[in-house]
Amino acid sequence: MHANLLLARLPTAARDRLDRRLEPVDLLRGQVLQRAEEPTRFAYFPTSGLVSLLALTAEGPTLELASVGHDGVVGVPVILQTSRTPYQAVVQISGAARRLRADLLTAELGDSPALRDACLRYASQSLREVGQSTVCHHFHPLSERLCRWLLSASDRVHSDTLALTHENLAQVLGVPRTAVSMAAGDLQRAEAIRCRRGSIVIVNRRRLEVSACSCYAADREDFRLTPPPGDTRVLPSVRPIP
Numbered sequence: 263m264h265a266n267l268l269l270a271r272l273p274t275a276a277r278d279r280l281d282r283r284l285e286p287v288d289l290l291r292g293q294v295l296q297r298a299e300e301p302t303r304f305a306y307f308p309t310s311g312l313v314s315l316l317a318l319t320a321e322g323p324t325l326e327l328a329s330v331g332h333d334g335v336v337g338v339p340v341i342l343q344t345s346r347t348p349y350q351a352v353v354q355i356s357g358a359a360r361r362l363r364a365d366l367l368t369a370e371l372g373d374s375p376a377l378r379d380a381c382l383r384y385a386s387q388s389l390r391e392v393g394q395s396t397v398c399h400h401f402h403p404l405s406e407r408l409c410r411w412l413l414s415a416s417d418r419v420h421s422d423t424l425a426l427t428h429e430n431l432a433q434v435l436g437v438p439r440t441a442v443s444m445a446a447g448d449l450q451r452a453e454a455i456r457c458r459r460g461s462i463v464i465v466n467r468r469r470l471e472v473s474a475c476s477c478y479a480a481d482r483e484d485f486r487l488t489p490p491p492g493d494t495r496v497l498p499s500v501r502p503i504p
């Protein structure tokens with residue numbers, strides 16, 4: 263069984279055809295898979311871990327537009343037939359992927375309607391996520407955005423332990439590290455999370471859910487649409503923020 267859901271859902275013939283061309287690679291935290299405004303060389307289908315698509319600023323701070331886990335592909339510009347991308351793809355949580363040269367993916371998209379349909383559906387989902395992120399970053403306070411991000415990341419990597427630092431969170435949330443540390447400190451005092459060196463553990467998921475912004479409900483809806491094969495978890499309902 264494929265650990266990448268996009269590949270796993272392809273018809274067997276289309277998947278077997280692609281399998282021969284996919285190369286297994288490790289994803290290491292901090293690794294840049296795609297630099298902004300540079301030609302796309304590879305598409306990555308993560309099988310574990312988490313990749314952030316980051317908007318860059320001239321001043322230095324970054325902001326996450328969308329993230330890609332084992333439910334998607336880093337390579338939407340290839341799918342949409344553009345050679346460059348305005349964002350930077352950076353591994354946020356280490357894992358693994360299977361990668362395909364961009365020119366080979368372009369050829370496969372032309373030859374395989376099943377692959378093309380699956381990739382275009384994913385591209386649409388990714389664009390929706392970018393829109394939701396814009397709303398979130400503009401309207402919702404840092405404390406709620408932090409809860410949302412931790413929960414969504416946990417859903418994507420299927421673990422309550424997230425191997426990342428406050429610096430990683432500052433990178434995705436577009437705020438100084440000190441601001442993340444203050445917000446994380448509040449959550450730790452509320453016994454919702456536990457911060458360790460190089461990792462954050464969710465110890466009270468329910469407490470995070472009631473403190474997350476309403477965007478998490480949208481994230482959960484996406485998760486419901488793309489549950490991993492065999493995952494029968496019933497996600498609890500989220501109470502609206504008072």
Ligand SMILES: [Zn+2]
Nearest residue numbers: 398402475477
């Ligand atoms: Zn939000």
